[in-house]
Amino acid sequence: MDDVLISQLPPEILKSSLRALVSQNATSQKVFVEHVRILLRASLPVYPSPSELFGSKPCYAQFLASIRCLFTSKMAIESLPYFIHFLSCIPLAHAHWQLNDKLELALEQACGDIVQAIQALKESRSMPTAELRERLLSLSKSIDECEVYSMSNSLQYPFVRAQLQIKDVLYLIFPDIRVDRYLLEHHLEITSSRDVNPDPVAYAKLEYVQLGRLKVPRIFNGLWQLSSPAWGTASLYKQHQDFEQLLRVGLVATDMADHYGDAELVYGAFRNQLPPQISAKVVACSKWCVFGPPIKPATPDFVLEAVMERSRRLGGRVELLQFHWYDYNAKDYLRILVELLKITKSHPHLVAAIGLCNFDSEHTEEACQYLLRETGEVGIVSNQIQYSLIDSRPTIRMEAVCQKYGVKLLTYGSFCGGFLSEKWLNSDAPNIYSEEAQLTPSQRKYYDMINNWGSWGDLQTLLRVLKRIAMKHNVDLANVAARWVLNRPSVGAVIVGTRAGISNNSESNLKVFSLILDADDTRQLDECALETSRAQMLYKKIGDCGNEYRQ
Structure with a gap:
């Protein structure tokens, strides 16, 4: 009967079914x-x-x-x-x-x-x-x-x-x-002929956080959407136009990774065309993600080679290099962190600061204690993790660990892939495998997180609360979701996905800095995210922060 069913199904249902299967x-x-x-x-x-x-x-x-x-x-x-x-x-x-x-x-x-x-x-x-x-x-x-x-x-x-x-x-x-040294010599004359001077009014609205010696705005531009054409594709020329706009309004910190497609190359080409007085303000944050056993022993030369590779792609210094490790049982990562911190001192032109990426609470603390014993300082300045009104697992252990060791959280998923926006208020649950839904890979991922957290009805309840607060303060619904995260202990900055060359939401995102949640606003949001024990339930179901990347 399966053969008959497959042969008779309309193409759109067949595609949806295949997506669900794989x-x-x-x-x-x-x-x-x-x-x-x-x-x-x-x-x-x-x-x-x-x-x-x-x-x-x-x-x-x-x-x-x-x-x-x-x-x-x-x-x-x-x-x-x-x-x-x-x-x-x-x-x-x-x-x-x-x-x-x-x-x-x-x-x-x-x-x-x-x-x-x-x-x-x-x-x-x-x-x-x-x-x-x-x-x-x-x-x-x-x-x-x-x-x-x-x-x-x-x-x-x-x-x-x-x-x-x-x-x-x-x-x-x-x-x-x-x-050829293409990142330094391939002049496209995209930005050099333009006015890229900062907008003082926009800069005045910003909030900042200190990451070691780095002073950065509390919104980062995230380039993970360059890892797949599912978010759309744009030319370098159009991408650089958007980067210019972000730079003008003070959003100078940009998060990328070695596996986000050509993100390092794209941003390096942009930064290296800026006038020196402007490029000096840019904060390029990348990652070294080790997803499996390294092909070489974890020697100091191996670590330096990895740092140099990311610096080469960016055509200059990596202001913040964030480290991800595949298996906590393989303890080489502790020695690698020591070497990374040494490189910030011996090769400051290559990397300025070291952070973690998707480390859980236990091993963030393990790393901090190890570095204190071996070097006399914690050294690492941040840990990048998922954190939102939907995924509030960091409240269980992570916040306390970060406060203890002075580590700041850089959060992604704070808009839950866009589900925490007015677009989804009063809408039916999407069929995540259909083409009509036009969901991105991020939205499919965060839809699963919503289902682990509660139901589509629970999401609508949360969206209505967000909408009431947004109307009260004359801001966008997503601003309220971001502000709640920014107000949490040890949160340094929220990373906002940037569809460079395709869409630009910087004007909306900047509203978060004018938003002050009062006690009643915070109480309502806490009830949705915390007081119903949803964080504890998520923690038991899928583990601590970053665990989903090691299963």
Whole structure:
């Protein structure tokens, strides 16, 4: 009967069902991807001619979709010849585009696809084979030729992000290939000709927190949305325009990671085009995330190499490097933290401060005690964790540990993936696997958190409380959710996702600094988040902060 059902289901229901199936466990996902790979290898895409791709009835959208299937099914190396063909056809077809027209948006998406395919090569630790070398060099040549074509025809060049990413992977996998110091020398003249002076009115509204020697605003820009095209794709030019706006209003601290797609490269390219007096105000925060046993012993040279890699991508200093470790039973992480703190003193031009990322309370305290014994100081300045009115697990143990050792919390998920916003007030629960819902990966993740915390009805109750308080203070609903988190003990800053080049919510986010919750406001919010024992229930169900990343 299953065969009959599958053959008769409408495509939208079939897609929704498949998403639900592969989300259940790693085994289902692995079977799905392997089956797709077998079928794709048996029927690889054809290579359209330049006139077919970009002619009167262009097929570039379908061709890009077929390439996307390859690299998202773990066939990144196989996808490279198709990207090379696509890029080579642009000058051959004499393709022309204008700002924000259909073709330019498609080329920006193609650029994002190349970035994600190359990121897959990085994260899979691809071996330096002759085949991969040839394909990467050919891809680099094709993309350089596209730059020449764009510039000679006065077209906005849409592939800078891909260009930076390709050069970065060549540097990593084939260090014998000479790669120019592209982050320092690749001048795009995007910001240098603009007025990037701060807006004194916006700056006056800000609140700040001290992280060691760093003074930072209490809202960070989060670039995790560069880790997937699910949030949309924009050119480097458009991304830098948004970064300029954030800089003008004083939101100078930006959080990224080595696995957030090309986030370090994108932000490094931005920072290194700023006038020195402006770039000195920028706070670039990245991460070193160790998700499995390291391929090298945890020696001082190994740690320094990791720091240098992130500094190289950023084209300068990492103001705050946040460290994540995969297994608390593997105690190398304690010695690594000691080495990281030493590097802040021996190589201050590489990194200024060290924090943690998704450490639980027990091992945050273990790290602090170990560092005190070994170095005479705690050293680490922060721990980045999930914290919101929905996920208030930090109230159980984490806040007390941080207060004891002077560690500040940098919180993400404080808007619960956007569910703590007016958009979802008085709305029905979404079908998270349907295309109509148009949910991002973050929203699917936080929808699960809502279900662990309570029901959709409970969320509506919370949203109504947030709305009443927001109306009372003439701010946005999301501002109230962020303010509650900022008022919690040891919280240093809230990290707000930034869809750079696609949307900009800085004007709304700044309202949080004018909001003062009174005792009644706080009591109502505490009742929703704390006094119903929801934090204790979540703690028992999914463990302490960060535990969900180690299961």
